Amino acid sequence: MNLPAMVKIKQRFDNTPIADIDRAVADEFARNQVHARIRPGQRVAVTAGSRGINNIARITGAIVGELKHIGAEPFIVPAMGSHGGATAEGQAALLAHLGISGETMQAPVLSSMETVSVGETTEGFPVFIDKNAHDADHIIVVNRIKPHTDFVGDHESGLLKMLAIGLGKQKAADLYHCLALEHGHFKVITSAARLILDRYPITFGIGIVEDQRDATTIIEMLPRERIVERERDLLVKAKEFFPRIPFAEFDILIVDQMGKTFSGTGMDQKVIGRTVVPYHVVPDVPKISRIFVRDMSAESEGNATGLGNADFTTSRLVGRIDRAYSYMNSLTASSPEIIRIPPYFDRDDECLENCITTLPFTAKPDPRIVHIRNTLHLETMYVSANLLGEVGTNPGLEVLSEPKPFVFDDSGNIVQPT
Numbered sequence: 001m002n003l004p005a006m007v008k009i010k011q012r013f014d015n016t017p018i019a020d021i022d023r024a025v026a027d028e029f030a031r032n033q034v035h036a037r038i039r040p041g042q043r044v045a046v047t048a049g050s051r052g053i054n055n056i057a058r059i060t061g062a063i064v065g066e067l068k069h070i071g072a073e074p075f076i077v078p079a080m081g082s083h084g085g086a087t088a089e090g091q092a093a094l095l096a097h098l099g100i101s102g103e104t105m106q107a108p109v110l111s112s113m114e115t116v117s118v119g120e121t122t123e124g125f126p127v128f129i130d131k132n133a134h135d136a137d138h139i140i141v142v143n144r145i146k147p148h149t150d151f152v153g154d155h156e157s158g159l160l161k162m163l164a165i166g167l168g169k170q171k172a173a174d175l176y177h178c179l180a181l182e183h184g185h186f187k188v189i190t191s192a193a194r195l196i197l198d199r200y201p202i203t204f205g206i207g208i209v210e211d212q213r214d215a216t217t218i219i220e221m222l223p224r225e226r227i228v229e230r231e232r233d234l235l236v237k238a239k240e241f242f243p244r245i246p247f248a249e250f251d252i253l254i255v256d257q258m259g260k261t262f263s264g265t266g267m268d269q270k271v272i273g274r275t276v277v278p279y280h281v282v283p284d285v286p287k288i289s290r291i292f293v294r295d296m297s298a299e300s301e302g303n304a305t306g307l308g309n310a311d312f313t314t315s316r317l318v319g320r321i322d323r324a325y326s327y328m329n330s331l332t333a334s335s336p337e338i339i340r341i342p343p344y345f346d347r348d349d350e351c352l353e354n355c356i357t358t359l360p361f362t363a364k365p366d367p368r369i370v371h372i373r374n375t376l377h378l379e380t381m382y383v384s385a386n387l388l389g390e391v392g393t394n395p396g397l398e399v400l401s402e403p404k405p406f407v408f409d410d411s412g413n414i415v416q417p418t
Contacts, residue, residue, distance in 0.1 A: 266306025
C-alpha cells in the first residue's frame with residue numbers, strides 16, 4: 001500500500017469569540033427591554049435543538065436565568081423534529097447529553113411529541129406546533145444560524161427552520177421533507193415559519209453564530225418583527241465564518257468521526273462537496289475521489305444519517321448504528337440513500353488499501369490525502385506531503401510539523417495523532 005508521509009497544518013482564522021456568555025445574554029435582554037414584553041408570572045417556552053452548538057447549555061441556562069430574574073416562568077421545549085428516535089424520552093435524553101436538563105437549567109424540560117394544528121399556509125402546507133409551546137404565553141426560539149447542509153437560500157439552518165421543523169416535531173419534519181421534494185426546502189420552511197410567526201407569540205428569537213473554530217462569535221436577540229430580516233443578515237455573516245477544507249481536489253478524505261453533533265448529515269455535505277440525495281444541493285468543490293469515515297461520535301447515539309456519503313467505513317462504526325434512530329431520521333427526511341452502509345472492514349489499513357485500490361490508475365502511486373477530525377473542526381488537519389505545494393501558496397495555511405509516515409497499531413488502526 002502506497003501511503004504518503006503526512007504533515008500537520010493549521011488554517012489561520014482571525015476572529016474574536018465572545019468571552020463572557022452570561023454577560024452577552026444579559027446585555028441582549030437589557031438592550032431589547034425584555035421586561036417590557038414579558039411580565040412576571042408568564043410562562044415562557046425556550047426552544048432547544050439537537051445540533052452540536054458550542055456553549056448551548058451555557059446560553060440556554062443564561063436565558064432561563066434572565067427570564068427568572070424578571071419574574072417569568074421559563075421551561076425548555078425540545079425542538080428537533082424527528083431526532084431522538086422521534087420519542088419524548090429520546091429527545092429529552094438528547095438534550096441531557098448536551099447539558100440541558102431540568103437539574104442543570106433549574107427549569108423543567110417539557111418533552112412531548114404531541115402537536116397542535118396551526119392551520120395551512122397560502123400554498124396549502126399544513127403547519128403544526130409543539131403542544132407545550134402552544135400553551136405558553138411567550139416563545140423564545142433559539143438556534144445557531146448557519147448554512148444548511150442540503151439547500152441554498154436567504155434562510156437556511158436557523159430560527160425559521162427551528163420554528164417550522166423543530167417545533168413541528170416528527171409530524172412536520174416528515175411532511176415538510178416530502179413537500180420539499182416538490183417545492184424545495186426554502187419555500188416550505190419559510191412559508192410554515194411565517195404562519196407560526198403570524199399566529200403565535202414568538203416574542204423573541206436568539207440567533208447564534210459560530211466561527212471556524214466552533215467558537216460562539218455572535219449572540220443576538222431579535223424581536224419577533226425583526227426575526228425574518230435579521231436572520232438573513234446573520235446567515236451572510238455565518239457563511240463568511242463557515243469552515244472549509246482548503247483544497248479544491250484530492251484523492252482520499254479520512255474522517256475520524258461523523259455524527260449529528262457535527263452536522264445534520266453526519267459529515268457536512270457543504271464541507272465534503274458530496275451528496276447521494278438527488279434533490280440536495282452541494283458546492284462543486286472540493287472534489288474528493290474517496291471518503292473513508294472511521295467512527296461515529298458517542299453523542300450521536302447511533303444515528304448514522306449521512307453514512308451513505310462515505311465510500312468506506314469500519315465495522316466498529318457499523319456496530320454503533322442504532323437502526324431505529326437512523327431509519328427514523330433518514331426516512332423522515334425522505335432520504336433513504338443517506339443511511340446506506342458502504343463497504344466496511346475491521347481495520348483502518350484495510351479501508352485505506354481499498355480506497356487506493358479504487359482510485360484512478362494515475363493516483364494510486366502517490367495519493368493526495370487529507371485527514372480531519374470531523375467536518376466541524378477544521379482549524380488543524382493532516383495532509384499528505386504531496387499537497388505541500390498548495391499549502392505554500394495559500395497565505396491562510398501554516399505548516400506545523402515535519403512529514404511523518406502513517407502509523408498503525410497491532411489491530412491495523414491509525415494511531416497518527418489528530
